Amino acid sequence: MNIAVIGAGVVGVATAYALVKAGFKVSLFEKNNDVGLEASFANGAQLSYSYVAPLAEPSALKDLPKYLIYKKSPLKFNLKFNLKQWLWGLQFIKACSAAKSAQTTSELLSLSYFSRAQMHDFIEQKLSSAETDFQFRKNGKLVIYRCDTALLKAAQQVKLQQSMGSTQSVLDKAQCLAIEPSLSTISEKIVGGVYTPSEELGDCYEFSKCLLKELQSHASFSLYLNSKIVNINQENNEFKLKYQTDTANILKPQQLSFAQVVLSAGIESIEIAKQMNVSLPLYALKGYSLTVALKDNDIVPEISITDSAKKIVYARLGDTFRIAAMVDMGDATKIINPQRIAQLIEEAQEMFPTLDYANAIQWTGLRPATAQGKPIIDESPIPGLWLNVGHGALGFTLALGSGELLAELIRKKLDLSAQVSLDPEPFSYANVR
Ligand SMILES: Cc1cc2nc3c(=O)[nH]c(=O)nc-3n(C[C@H](O)[C@H](O)[C@H](O)COP(=O)(O)OP(=O)(O)OC[C@H]3O[C@@H](n4cnc5c(N)ncnc54)[C@H](O)[C@@H]3O)c2cc1C
Known part of the structure; x- marks a missing residue:
């Protein structure tokens, strides 16, 4: 059976990979001339298997006025007269209860641990040197806190997650500096951390390119780059995909038919699903990153650092340093806001003053987010149209597990005796809406 996958971000490529592994023929459609060029391009680089707690949690409500008013807030809610934004906002508020947030954390942990197992299998079997292929490293993560109340709250989360299988420890300031001396520049401002x-x-x-390389060694895989899906409809139990190829600036419309289609087009999935009268509860959460080339004398951490108060992640990727942050709601453009970049540089400079920020590569991306913070991995209400969307701030972390789960669900639909490794219910279309 030939299955179409629409969208070759990290989630789409991981889905195609799992489907090919499961024995299906796969055609992967991507509007750009390469994989992973949208939200998956210059993200925070974290395989954040233990930090999956959703944005929707009780303190998010308390902090809401700050997010609405304070221009330099790491989370910015730009309120608009837009029904979609208000509906998403209401769902977000509903998801902010302590019980719901704990339940979502537990469900996401099961998916993230499943993803980690898939990642380790992939590295073991397929990559000669993951470190050189996609800078993969098990480097640990330290989340630093600037006030006692926040550290105390984090310690409670550590306790909750310990009962769910995470191994984390709460450190005081001296212990943080001992494991990561590069934090000495802000030693006066931190009270402790979680390691x-x-x-x-x-x-x-x-990583998306590594998966693609692996896919291209299979005869059952076809790649359609520069191929934008412009229309999808169903006729005689088949999906007709109209796509427009853009070669040498000549737009050429073409069409292919498939019995099964997987939609994994990030935030743009909304418009494609709409053509099939399927409504997706996704909203774009815009973020920014800087990638700085390191000089010999730069002092940066080897461990990934998250500055909890400022919601900034810092990660060393080979001889570059990635700084990623911000959640801006109400701006779904890919335009870089110079004020947000200036703010990011100012905050990063406080911690790592020697870096060459003037020549940093600036980037913005749109996280395809559901209000609950969970992806939808399920068949849509239209039989044969499958969804792997809504990975929000965790798409890289969850990609391999989500791809595998979706491939298992498709296999099970065709062969009822097939096994599914993970309870899919928390990620069902009905549940995440
Ligand atoms: C600042 C920032 C930092 C982040 N940090 C992390 C992190 O540290 N760890 C982590 O796990 N996650 C992180 N994320 C989240 C992660 O990057 C996303 O969740 C993930 O990239 C989403 O992947 P995706 O494949 O669903 O979407 P995308 O990467 O956007 O891919 C969708 C693809 O579909 C294609 N497409 C769209 N429409 C069509 C069409 N009509 N026809 C054909 N193709 C189409 C697009 O061109 C694109 O290639 C971060 C995100 C941001 C913005």
Whole structure:
């Protein structure tokens, strides 16, 4: 059976990879001339298997006025007269209860641990040197806190997650500086941190290319780059995909038919699903990153660092340093806001003053987010149209597990005796809406 996958971000490529592994013929459609060029391009690089707690949690409500008013807030809610934004906002508020947030954390942990197992299998079997192929490293992660109340709250989360299988420890300031001396520049400002030695990192774009390289060694895989899906409809139990190829600036419309289609087009999935009258509860959460080339004398951490108060992640990727942050709601453009970049540089400079920020590569991306913070991995209400969307801030972390789960669900639909490794219910279309 030939299955179409629409969208070759990290989630789409991982889905195609799992489907090919499961024995299906796969055609992967991507509007750009390469994989992983949208939200998956220059993200925070975290394989954040233990830090999956959703944005929707009780303190998010308390902080909402700050996010609405304070221009330099790491989370910015730009309120608009837009029904979609208000509906998403209401769902977000509903998801902010302590019980719901704990339940979502537990469900996401099961998916992230499943993803980690898939990642380790992939590295063991397929990559000669993951470190050089996509800068993969198990480097651990330290989340630093600037006030006692925040550290105390984090300690409670550590306790909750310990009962769910995470191995994390709460450190005081001296212990933080001992494991990461490069934090000495802000030693006066931190009170402690949470350390997770098992966390990993890698370059998401390079990882997408590694998966693609592996896919291209299979005869059952076809790649359609520069091929934008412009129309999808169903006739005689088949999906007709109209796509427009853009070669040498000549737009050429073409069409192919498939019995099964997987939609994994990030935030753009909304418009494609709409053509089939399927409504997706996704909203774009815009973020920014800087990638700085390191000089010999630059002092940067080897461990990934998250500055909890400022919601900034810092990650060393080979001889570059990635700084990623911000959640801007109400701006779904890919335009870089110079004020947000200036703010990011100012905040990073406080911690790592020697870096060459003037020549940093600036980037913005749109996280395809559901209000609950969970992806949808399920068949849509239209039989044969499958969804792997809504990975929000965790798409790199969850990609391999999500791809595998979706491939298992498709296999099970065709062969009822097939096994599914993970309870899919928390990620069902009905559940995440
Ligand atoms: C600042 C920032 C930092 C982040 N940090 C992390 C992190 O540290 N760890 C982590 O796990 N996650 C992180 N994320 C989240 C992660 O990057 C996303 O969740 C993930 O990239 C989403 O992948 P995706 O494949 O769903 O979407 P995308 O990467 O956007 O891919 C969708 C693809 O579909 C294609 N497409 C769209 N429409 C069509 C069409 N009509 N026809 C054909 N193709 C189409 C697009 O061109 C694109 O290639 C971060 C995100 C941001 C913005």
